[in-house]
Amino acid sequence: AQAPARAVARGQFARGVLSALERRTGDRSWGAADFRKTVTRVLPRLVDQGDPAAIAAAARALEDGYHDVREAGATALVQLAPAGDRAIIAALAGGVAHSSRGVRLAALRCLGGFASDAEHLPIAALEQCLLDGDAFVRWEAARLAAAARAGGLLRAA
Structure with missing residues (x-):
């Protein structure tokens, strides 16, 4: 009771x-x-x-x-x-374009653990971060891209 x-x-x-x-x-x-x-x-x-x-x-x-x-x-x-929730992924993908470096980093880190397959990984947002003016954001985006590639979420071009 x-x-x-x-x-x-x-x-x-x-x-x-x-x-x-x-x-x-x-x-x-x-x-x-x-x-x-x-x-x-x-x-x-x-x-x-x-x-x-x-x-x-x-x-x-x-x-x-x-x-x-x-x-x-x-x-x-x-x-x-829940992992793969499209609405949350969209919200996090929007976060990678934020003016605050900390928000961009947090959004990238969260996307890495949240996007469960290639369909859910926001590739355009990831590409945007690879070109970011902040080295830490670029590094985090590269780490996420490498992890996605290793996990089979991305194919080599």
């Missing part, structure tokens, strides 16, 4: 945290941004994988005004969403 009660309490707690996160979405203060970052980072530990509300919250974090929150959102998405 304790296990179901704990599950209910955990679910209620998670819903409360998600509600608090949503209320602070428009707040531009540093404290609110730090709260959004912290909550987004722990979301995967609060809910079960595939939780639609948590996935939506992590996806919203990709559009946050603070790069730390966006990076936390990209990382949380990979942990929360």
